[in-house]
Amino acid sequence: MHKFFTSLYDASVYLQQPDQNAGRDEILEVGKVYYGSVRDVYRALIKFNINEVSESIAENGISGNWKAYLNLKATKSEEIPLEYTIYANAISQSWSMGTGTKFDNITSDGVSWNYRDGITAWQVVATGSGATFATGTTGSYDAAGGTWYTTSEASQSYNYEPDDVRMDVSGIVRLWLSGSLPNHGFIVHHSLNNESNTTDYGALKFFSKETNTIYEPKLEITWDDSVFVTGSLTSVTGSISDDDYKIVFTNLKTKYVKDSIVKIRLKGRDAYPLKSFGTTFEYDQVKYLPTTTYYQVEDYVTGDVIFPFGDYTKISCDANGNYFKMDLSTLAEDRTYKLKLKVVESGISTILDEKYIFEIV
Numbered sequence: 017m018h019k020f021f022t023s024l025y026d027a028s029v030y031l032q033q034p035d036q037n038a039g040r041d042e043i044l045e046v047g048k049v050y051y052g053s054v055r056d057v058y059r060a061l062i063k064f065n066i067n068e069v070s071e072s073i074a075e076n077g078i079s080g081n082w083k084a085y086l087n088l089k090a091t092k093s094e095e096i097p098l099e100y101t102i103y104a105n106a107i108s109q110s111w112s113m114g115t116g117t118k119f120d121n122i123t124s125d126g127v128s129w130n131y132r133d134g135i136t137a138w139q140v141v142a143t144g145s146g147a148t149f150a151t152g153t154t155g156s157y158d159a160a161g162g163t164w165y166t167t168s169e170a171s172q173s174y175n176y177e178p179d180d181v182r183m184d185v186s187g188i189v190r191l192w193l194s195g196s197l198p199n200h201g202f203i204v205h206h207s208l209n210n211e212s213n214t215t216d217y218g219a220l221k222f223f224s225k226e227t228n229t230i231y232e233p234k235l236e237i238t239w240d241d242s243v244f245v246t247g248s249l250t251s252v253t254g255s256i257s258d259d260d261y262k263i264v265f266t267n268l269k270t271k272y273v274k275d276s277i278v279k280i281r282l283k284g285r286d287a288y289p290l291k292s293f294g295t296t297f298e299y300d301q302v303k304y305l306p307t308t309t310y311y312q313v314e315d316y317v318t319g320d321v322i323f324p325f326g327d328y329t330k331i332s333c334d335a336n337g338n339y340f341k342m343d344l345s346t347l348a349e350d351r352t353y354k355l356k357l358k359v360v361e362s363g364i365s366t367i368l369d370e371k372y373i374f375e376i377v
Contacts, residue, residue: 017241018323019072020087020346023225023233024063025113026201029129029161031057037116037126037134042227043091046102046204047219048211057211058219059161061111061127062086063201064235066192072237073193082239083328084189086170086202088181088222089231095218101173102181102220103207105164106188107200108153109138129161138163154208162203167191179220182236189235230315230348238328244307247335252284252303256359257366261286263305263357266337271375274349280311282357283337302337308360311340316352316373325358349376 027039028046032054045058073082086104112133114126125134132138139147139159147159155163168187181204191197206217223231254260266281284303309331313323323329323342331338347353352375357368 017076017239017341017343018328019076019237019343020234021064021068021072021237022346023235024065026060026062026225026233027111027113027127028058028060028118028224029127030118031055031129031161033118034129034160035124035131036118037114037123037128038118039112039114039116039126040121040226041117042224043118044088044204044222044224044233045219046206046222047094047096048206048215048217049095049219050214050216057161057206060088060204060222061107061162061201062204062233063107063199066189066199069189069235069237070193076239076241078237078239082186082237083184084186085236085238086181086183086185086204087234087236088204090179090181091221091223091231093179093218093220095216096179096220097215097217099173099175100210100217101171101207102183102204104170104183104185104188104202104204105166106168106191106197107203108150108163108165110200111162156208156211162205164203165197167197181222185235189237230351234346240327240330241341242330242332244333245335246304246333249302249304249333249335249337252305253286255361255364256368257361257364259287261303263309263359263368265355265372268355268372269374271377272344274347274376275345277341277343277345279339279341280355281337281339282331304333305331305338306359306361307331307333309338310358310360312356312358313342313347314354314356316354322347322353325356344376347376351376 028044044060046060047058049056111127116123146157152165153163154166170183170185172183192199225232252261261284272278284305310325310329312325314321331340352373355372359366
């Protein structure tokens with residue numbers, strides 16, 4: 017199962033615009049660039065409502081076997097290298113979003129490189145002595161640009177890959193949920209070493225909370241909700257890759273109401289059932305699918321994968337056949353989505369793309 021939570025607020029901070037707030041900008045930036053000999057560093061701050069996450073985990077009876085991912089959608093990044101790593105840490109001080117933008121609404125109202133809230137410095141620093149950080153925290157030499165906890169640091173490395181972020185931040189979220197750390201959000205950045213060296217890392221750009229698109233920052237919680245009890249059912253025979261059996265959705269609707277949790281049923285049936293004398297039509301019989309059957313949900317227009325194939329999209333089974341559940345609460349409404357299936361047999365994966373589509377209304 018996958019469930020998404022949108023950010024409460026976010027902002028970027030800039031070394032060369034140290035007092036300027038960009039909390040209302042539609043773009044978040046992470047980077048390090050040189051303008052001649054002038055170095056500029058960008059960091060992104062993002063906060064989520066951790067109480068919503070806690071309530072969802074309790075409501076769904078989720079045990080400790082879950083993961084959390086920070087999702088950021090890239091847009092028009094500039095001059096980034098082919099190989100690099102970015103990091104996310106838990107911010108160690110409170111901050112306010114503010115009302116400014118990078119270019120249009122110039123204001124110091126809210127978080128900036130120098131200030132947490134437009135007034136309060138990230139840390140008071142004695143002249144020339146550098147910053148003295150609280151135990152377990154770090155940041156730039158002078159503490160400007162944000163301070164963060166060093167524990168459970170998350171990272172994502174890229175090697176000739178698209179620049180979207182799907183970063184495993186489970187360690188940080190668990191610390192927030194347990195109360196071991198206060199929730200002041202994530203700070204996304206390059207390493208301190210890479211921010212201070214002479215290499216230009218370009219500008220990663222992501223859609224922010226203020227974007228008028230479906231791509232605002234999201235915190236994704238995933239867990240395995242699959243249960244496989246076959247009862248008196250018999251299994252499909254042969255291989256899907258050899259067209260020995262077919263998979264049929266039995267209750268898929270064309271439209272679903274937003275914020276609902278739906279249970280989609282499907283069944284396997286032999287492609288060429290043996291003739292027999294009986295009162296049941298062979299094509300109506302329900303046979304269970306391999307335990308290594310998965311579903312995937314994509315945006316029908318953009319092709320973006322919302323719920324990917326994997327351990328958290330396994331097909332379940334009960335006495336009535338196979339099924340899976342989907343939480344539609346954080347899928348964008350008035351959009352159309354497509355379902356795909358994957359069956360893994362003897363190490364061979366077969367993708368079924370029959371244009372099974374539905375709309376959220």
